[in-house]
Amino acid sequence: MGILLTKEIDNTVHDPTRPHELITGGQTFTSVTDHICGIVERPGAPKAWWISIGITASLAAVMFAMIAYLIFTGVGVWGLNNPVGWGWAIVNFVFWVGIGHAGTLISAILFLLRQKWRTSINRFAEAMTIFAVICAGIFPGIHVGRVWVVWWLFPLPNYQAMWPNFRSPLLWDVFAVGTYATVSLLFWYTGMVPDLATLRDRATSKVRKIAYGFFALGWRGSNRHWHRYEKAYLLLAGLATPLVLSVHSVVSFDFATAQVPGWHTTIFPPYFVAGAIFSGFAMVMTCLIPARRVFNLQNFITLYHLETMAKIILATGTMVGYAYATEFFIAWYGGNPAEQFAFVNRAFGPYAWAYWTMVSCNVISPQFFWFKKIRTNPWSLLVITIFVNIGMWFERFVITVTSLSRDFLPSSWGYYQPTIVDILTFVGSFGLFFTLVLLFVRFLPMIAMAEVKTVMPQQHWENKTARPVGDYHGTNPE
Amino acid sequence: MAHQHRDASILERTRLTLDGAHKRIVVVGAVLAVAGLGASWVLGQGEGDGMRHFWFAYLLNFMFLLSLSLGALWFVPLQHLTRSEWSVVIRRIAEIVSGTIPALGLLSIPLLLNLDHVYPWTDAAHMEHSPLLAHKAVFLSPKWFIVRVAVYFTIWTALATLFRRWSLKQDESGDVAYTLRSEKLAGAALIIYGLTQTLAGMDFMMSLDPVWFSTMFGVYWFAGIVVSFFSLMLLLTLGLQRSGRLEGLVTKEHYNDYGRAMFAFVFFWAYIAFSQWMLIWYANIPEETMWFLKRQENGWSTVGYILIFCHWLIPFAGLMSRFTKRRVPLMAFWAVWILVMHWIDLFWLIMPELSPGGVPLRPVDVTLLIGMSGVFIVALGLLAGNRLLIARRDPRLVDSLNFENY
Numbered sequence: 001m002g003i004l005l006t007k008e009i010d011n012t013v014h015d016p017t018r019p020h021e022l023i024t025g026g027q028t029f030t031s032v033t034d035h036i037c038g039i040v041e042r043p044g045a046p047k048a049w050w051i052s053i054g055i056t057a058s059l060a061a062v063m064f065a066m067i068a069y070l071i072f073t074g075v076g077v078w079g080l081n082n083p084v085g086w087g088w089a090i091v092n093f094v095f096w097v098g099i100g101h102a103g104t105l106i107s108a109i110l111f112l113l114r115q116k117w118r119t120s121i122n123r124f125a126e127a128m129t130i131f132a133v134i135c136a137g138i139f140p141g142i143h144v145g146r147v148w149v150v151w152w153l154f155p156l157p158n159y160q161a162m163w164p165n166f167r168s169p170l171l172w173d174v175f176a177v178g179t180y181a182t183v184s185l186l187f188w189y190t191g192m193v194p195d196l197a198t199l200r201d202r203a204t205s206k207v208r209k210i211a212y213g214f215f216a217l218g219w220r221g222s223n224r225h226w227h228r229y230e231k232a233y234l235l236l237a238g239l240a241t242p243l244v245l246s247v248h249s250v251v252s253f254d255f256a257t258a259q260v261p262g263w264h265t266t267i268f269p270p271y272f273v274a275g276a277i278f279s280g281f282a283m284v285m286t287c288l289i290p291a292r293r294v295f296n297l298q299n300f301i302t303l304y305h306l307e308t309m310a311k312i313i314l315a316t317g318t319m320v321g322y323a324y325a326t327e328f329f330i331a332w333y334g335g336n337p338a339e340q341f342a343f344v345n346r347a348f349g350p351y352a353w354a355y356w357t358m359v360s361c362n363v364i365s366p367q368f369f370w371f372k373k374i375r376t377n378p379w380s381l382l383v384i385t386i387f388v389n390i391g392m393w394f395e396r397f398v399i400t401v402t403s404l405s406r407d408f409l410p411s412s413w414g415y416y417q418p419t420i421v422d423i424l425t426f427v428g429s430f431g432l433f434f435t436l437v438l439l440f441v442r443f444l445p446m447i448a449m450a451e452v453k454t455v456m457p458q459q460h461w462e463n464k465t466a467r468p469v470g471d472y473h474g475t476n477p478e
Numbered sequence: 479m480a481h482q483h484r485d486a487s488i489l490e491r492t493r494l495t496l497d498g499a500h501k502r503i504v505v506v507g508a509v510l511a512v513a514g515l516g517a518s519w520v521l522g523q524g525e526g527d528g529m530r531h532f533w534f535a536y537l538l539n540f541m542f543l544l545s546l547s548l549g550a551l552w553f554v555p556l557q558h559l560t561r562s563e564w565s566v567v568i569r570r571i572a573e574i575v576s577g578t579i580p581a582l583g584l585l586s587i588p589l590l591l592n593l594d595h596v597y598p599w600t601d602a603a604h605m606e607h608s609p610l611l612a613h614k615a616v617f618l619s620p621k622w623f624i625v626r627v628a629v630y631f632t633i634w635t636a637l638a639t640l641f642r643r644w645s646l647k648q649d650e651s652g653d654v655a656y657t658l659r660s661e662k663l664a665g666a667a668l669i670i671y672g673l674t675q676t677l678a679g680m681d682f683m684m685s686l687d688p689v690w691f692s693t694m695f696g697v698y699w700f701a702g703i704v705v706s707f708f709s710l711m712l713l714l715t716l717g718l719q720r721s722g723r724l725e726g727l728v729t730k731e732h733y734n735d736y737g738r739a740m741f742a743f744v745f746f747w748a749y750i751a752f753s754q755w756m757l758i759w760y761a762n763i764p765e766e767t768m769w770f771l772k773r774q775e776n777g778w779s780t781v782g783y784i785l786i787f788c789h790w791l792i793p794f795a796g797l798m799s800r801f802t803k804r805r806v807p808l809m810a811f812w813a814v815w816i817l818v819m820h821w822i823d824l825f826w827l828i829m830p831e832l833s834p835g836g837v838p839l840r841p842v843d844v845t846l847l848i849g850m851s852g853v854f855i856v857a858l859g860l861l862a863g864n865r866l867l868i869a870r871r872d873p874r875l876v877d878s879l880n881f882e883n884y
Contacts, residue, residue: 016561016657016873112738114564245749257760264761267693269753322672326693333617333680334691335610336765370665 011304012376022117022455025299029453032300036195036449037202039295045442048294056434063428066421067138071147077421084404084416089143091396092426094251095279096136096433097177098272098392101248102280103129104180107187108240111233117308119451120301123195124291125284126188127444131436132283133181135429140173169253176250180243187236193219194229194450245269248276255399261342262403265330271323275392278316278362281309282388287437289382291446300447303376310375313388317366320395324363342403350415351402354394361391484879486870492725494866499721500859507855514849521842533595534832535843539850540585541682541824542706543578545699546854549707550576551634552671552700554641558657559664564735566878567727570869571714573645574861575707576638581857583631585850590624597623599688610689610765618685626681630674637667645869652871675700683824686831690769694754701747705740706820709813712736716810723867727879730804734883737803740816744797748790772830777837781826789819821847 009024023032070077080087103126110118141150153174155164164171197219200212219225249269256268285306292301331343346355365387369375374384401416440446496503522532550572557565557572565572594600597618605615616622641660648656676696684695692698712733718724758766773782793812802808829838869875 014658016654016661242745242749249749249753253757256757259761259763264757264763265693266695266754266757267697268757270694270697270750318669322676323693325673326676326696330691330693333614334765335613335689 008298008303008378010376011302012307012372020117020304021457022120022302022304023300023452024302027299027456029456029458032449032452032456033198033202035296036300036445036447037199039441040199040443040445041202041204049438049442053435053438056431056438059428059431060435061428061431062424063138063432066425066428067142069421070142070425075143075145077419079416079418079422081414081416083407083412083414084401086400086404087416088397088418088422088426089139090254091393091400092429093136093139093143094396094400095393096132096139096429097247097251098276098279098396099283099389100129100132100136100180100184100280101244101273101276102284103127104184104187104240104244105277105280106284107191108237109244111237112241116455117305119448119455120305121284121288121309121447122451123188123191123444123448124288124446125280126184126191127440127446128284128287128437129184129280130181130188131433131440132280133177133184134436135433137177137181138429138432140170169250169257172250172253176247180247183236183240183243187240189215190229190232190236191448191451192444193217194221195445195448197221198449199445244277245273248272260403260407261336261338262346262399265327267323267326271320274316274319274323275362275395278313278320278366279389279392281313281316282385282392285309285313285381285385286389289378289385291441293378295441295446297447300452303378306378306381307372307376310369310381313385314366314369314375317362317388321363324359338408342406345406346398346402349402349406351398351405354398355402358391358394358398361387362395365391485876486879488726488879489868489870492727493723494868494870495864496723496859496862496867498864500862500864503859503862504856507852507857507859509852511849511852511856514845514847514852516849518842518845518849521840521845525840525842528595529592530595531832531838531840532842532846533589533592534829535840535846536589536592536850537596537682538821538824538828538843539846540582540589541828542821542847543585543850543854544582544678545703545706545820545824546710547575547578547582548634548671548675549703549710550574551579551638552668552675552703553707553711555637555660555664555667555671558641558660559668561661561874563874563877564732564881566872566874567724567868568711568715568732569872570645570867571711571718573638573642574858574867575710575714577642577861578854578857579631579634579638581853583635585853586627586631590627593620593623597685597688599685605688608689614688618688623681626677630678633670633674637670641667645872646865648872649866649870654873657873672696675703683827686828687769689765692754692758692766692769694750698747698750698754701743701750702820702823705743705747706817708736708739708743709816709820712740712809712813713817716806718867727868729881730806731881731883733806733809734800734803737797737809737812740809740812741794741797741803744790744793744816748794751785751790772834773826776835778826778830778834781822781837785819785823785826788815789823793819 011021011024014020027035078087078089103122106118106125107122110122140153141147144150144153152158152162153164153171155166155171164174193216196212197216200209200216203209203212249272252268252272255263256265258264288301289306292298328343331339346352365384368380368384374380405416406413518532518535522529522535525531553565553572554569554576556562557569589596599605599611599615599618600620602615602619605611605618611618640663644656644660647653676699679696679699683699684690684692715724715728715732715736719728755770758770772778793816796802797812802812825839825843832838872878
C-alpha cells in the first residue's frame, strides 16, 4: 500500500538529468485505485461536504429566484441603461466561458504536447469546463428578454420561416459554445469510461453497480477496448484543439466586429484565448488547492503540478499583458482620436478604478510567479489565483462597460451601475458552479486513475531503479 | 513498436561535424551571393524605375531570411523554457540558424541606406500634412527607424550568441550548469523576443503604408516565421543526414514532430490571417480596409486565393496524416512547399505597396533571393564550422535519442 502523507513532499527540485516524480509517496496501482475510489465510495459524505453544498445550493437557488424575477418583470431589473445596453450579463458570460478553457487545453493540447503531468489534473479541469460552460450559457439565454422564444437563437426551420442573422457574431457564439460544450462533454465522458468500470467492479451495492455499470458502457478492459479507447481519445484531442482557440475567438468577435472604440481591434481573438486559458488555469488552481488538502491528494496533485500550472498562468498572463500593450501602442499609432480617447478614458476616466484593478490583478499579480518560493507554496498560489480571476472578470467589465458608457455622442454618455439583482445573479452562478463541483467530487473519480497509472514508474519496467518494492499492486513483495 | 534503449554510444557510429565540408558550403554560398546580387543589381537597373523595384524586392527577401533566423531565435529559448526532451538532438542546428542574425544585420545596412526608395514616411512633408500621420512623424522618421533596427539586431545577436555559446561550452565540459543557465534566461528571452519581433514587423512591413495599422500584425508575421522555420529545420536536418551526418540520431520520430509543428502552425497562420481579415472586413473602417482593398484588386486577389488554398487548405490536408509525417521525402516536399508559400505571403504583404496596379513578379525578385540566400548560406557554413552538430553532452540527450511518438 502506498503511504498516505498529508504533508507536502517537495518534488519540485529541478535536475535536468532526471524527470520529476509525478506521483509521490511510493504509490502502487492498488493504492491509487483505493485512494481515488475511496473518496467516492465512502459511505456518507463528510460533514464539511454537506455544509458546503448547503451553502452553494442556496446560492444557486438565489440565482434561479433572480432569474425568475427577471423573467416575470423584464430586463429593467438590471442596471442596464442607455448607452450601456450590455452589462453584467455579457461580462459574466465571457467570464464563465473563459474559465471553461483550461479543461480542454489540459486534455487536448497538453495531451498532444505529451505533458505527462496533465494526468493528475485533467479530469477535474474537464469537469470544471463543463460546469463553467453551463454557468456561461445561462447569461445570454436570460438576456434575450423574451426567454420563451430563446429557441429562435438556433437556426430551426419554423412556421414563421424566420431565421437568425447569420452575419451576427452572436449566432456564431451559439454554434461555437454549443460545439465546445458537446465536444468537452464527450471528451470528459470518454476519458472516464475505464474509471467508471473500475467503480462498477468495486461497487458493493446494487444501485451503484447498475448506475456505474450503465455509464461504463460494458467496458471490460480488453486489449481491443484499450486500442479503440486510445484511438478515440487521440481523435477527440485533435478535434478539441482547434476548439480551444475557436470558442473564445468567436466570443471576441462579439466585440471586435463592432466599430466601438476599444472593441474593434484585430488582436482580440488570440488575446481572448490567452486570457481564457489564464483564467481557466487560475480557477483550476483555486478549486484544486483546497480539494487536494481535504481529500489528501498531495501525492497525486503534487507541488510540481501546482508549480507547472503557475508557470502556465505566468506565461498566459504575460501574453495578456502583451495584448494590452499592443492595443495601447496601436491606439496611439493609428491616430484615430476616438480610439485614443477610449484608451485614455479606460485608464483615467470614471472607470479607472476598474481598469487599475484589472491591471494589478492580471498583469502584476502573476509576475510573482517568477519566484519559485511563491509558485510552490499552496497558500500564495491560492491567493494569487483568486486575484487572477478577479482581474479577468474586471477585464471583461472594462472592455464592455467603459467603451459603451462613452460612445461617439457625448450627450448620451452615462454611468453604469449594477443592481442587487445583477449582483445576486452573478454570485448565485458561483453557487451553481460549486454545487456541480461538489457533486462531481462526491460521485465521480476526480483523478483519472487509468491515466495516472501510465505515468507511474511501474509502467516503465525497463527502469529497474524506479521500481518500488513488490509488484504493481504492492501485495507480493519480492 | 519494438523499443530498444539507445544510449550515447551510438554517437560514435556517425559523423557529428561537417568534416571540412563547411569550406565548400562557404564557397558555394559566396558564389551564389556574388552571382545573385550582381545579377540583381543589373536587373534592378534594367527596371528603369530608379531601383524602386530592386529595393522592394530586397526588403521582401530580407524579411524572408529574417523570418527563418528569428524562428530559430524563438525556438531555442522555448526548448529551454519547456525543458524539452525531443528536440535536444536537433537543437544545435537551430542554434546555428539563430546565429545568422548578425549576417542579417549586415544585410539590413544597404536597405537602411535606401529607405527613401521603399518607405513613404521618409518624405517628411508628406507626414506633416496628413492628420493621420503627423503625430507619428518622429516615430517613423529615418533616424529613429535606424536606431530601432540597430537595437533589435543588437538584442537578437546577444540572445542568439548567449544560448549558442553556452551550448557549445557544454560540449566541452558537460556541465549541467549551462542548461540551468539557459533555462533561467529563456523566459526573459522570449518576452524580449516577442516585443522586438512585433515591433520589427510593424517597422519593416506595416509601415510601408504608414496610415494602416493592425494589432494582430506581429502575431501574423510570427505565424509565418514559425511555420517556415520548421520547414527549414526539416530540410537542414535531412541534408545533414543524407550526407552521412547525425545518422541514426535524428529518427523519424523527430521528423514526425517537425511535421506536427508544421501542421499546427499552418492552421495557426490561417486562424490569424482569417481573424485579421474578417474583423477589418466586417467593421469596414476606411483607414483599415484600404490595405486589404489594395490586395483584392488588380490581380492581387489571385495572390490572396493562392494563399488561402496553398498556404492553408492544401498543406493542411496534406500534412494531416501521420502517414505523411513519418515519410521523410514527402515531408521534404511539404517543407519546400511551405517555404515557397511563406515567400508568397511576404510578397503579398510587401509588394502591393510598390505596385497596387498589378502583380509585379520580376526576375530580380528571384535573383535577389538567390543572392541573399548565398549570404545566409555563407553565415551558416561559418557558424557550423568544424564544430559539433549536436549538443553532445546535453543532460537530456539520451531522452531525445529514445524519444517516441506513441
